[in-house]
């Protein structure tokens with residue numbers, strides 16, 4: 352039992368109140384001792400509205416029960432949605448995100464803004480936090496002893512992790528997405544995906560360095576449809592970890608008071624429609640005609656009951672995608688005369704976000720293909736991405752036909 356004073360914004364204004372916090376202990380207390388629900392002032396329980404989507408009776412994530420990421424993972428294990436190995440990998444990713452959140456928060460006062468003075472394999476200048484976040488992710492994952500291959504957007508090639516003693520999962524990640532926003536303190540994020548290793552790509556001690564590398568590359572070049580887990584962590588006004596283990600999409604908000612990710616979005620479903628589009632229209636002149644016609648049509652209010660679509664663009668995929676997932680709408684980064692294949696990476700950005708979109712009832716498309724069906728030909732392959740509300744993505748695709 353933890354006692355303390357908490358400043359807590361439950362969306363109905365600021366509260367300060369002495370708190371009694373009951374976190375379910377490992378041993379299941381007998382029935383009459385069962386912990387009562389978490390409450391600050393009786394209003395921070397998961398309200399009706401927040402659990403509206405979830406099938407109240409079936410889902411344990413109903414009103415009155417507190418779930419941290421840890422207890423949610425235990426519940427998934429109990430329901431055999433995931434096994435304990437995957438739970439450990441997800442916990443290590445959450446730990447990395449907590450560390451990166453505090454680094455991002457304090458970047459301006461800990462000399463972590465600005466360039467690192469090096470470029471990544473795509474020739475993009477790396478930010479200091481790109482490099483630090485990459486190390487934080489890799490170290491947290493290595494420490495689980497359950498990772499076989501790590502593939503980062505910031506690294507030239509995937510690396511084989513020595514000494515993993517059980518389970519050698521593949522983790523692909525973009526340690527800090529939207530890093531062009533860092534120095535201005537605007538939303539950024541981390542993106543990740545977890546795959547099962549392919550039998551034929553298991554590294555064994557007889558392999559020489561080249562064989563190891565080839566196997567690692569082959570191992571990570573998998574279609575997004577094979578993802579076991581996908582997610583992102585948004586570092587913004589709040590730090591929100593959103594993920595899927597193939598059974599819908601959930602969101603956890605980081606509570607720095609208790610140092611835990613608290614279940615805040617038990618069942619995210621992207622609205623089927625949404626009149627918000629997130630495109631960098633500065634590239635309009637470089638887009639193919641179909642994309643131009645699509646964007647022009649969104650601005651033609653006569654088509655939309657007298658109100659045109661609204662443009663919102665943060666310039667950080669995680670920020671724009673998170674808003675799209677909650678409010679509906681569409682995020683798009685088309686190919687253009689400069690980025691002939693698009694800008695975003697299939698493995699580290701497009702596939703994980705498309706898996707989340709589909710698990711939330713939306714879509715992830717290149718305009719002509721389902722992103723999750725694409726098998727990367729190169730580990731840093733780029734593709735166009737259009738994702739969000741099902742009807743909005745389908746409407747866009749109609750301009751490619």
Ligand SMILES: O=P(O)(O)OC[C@H]1O[C@](O)(COP(=O)(O)O)[C@@H](O)[C@@H]1O
Nearest residue numbers: 527528529530531631666667668669
């Ligand atoms: O500045 P642009 O060309 O609009 O690109 C912004 C897009 O590029 C990204 O920053 C991805 O690039 P990074 O992973 O290198 O940050 C996305 O987060 C964002 O949506």
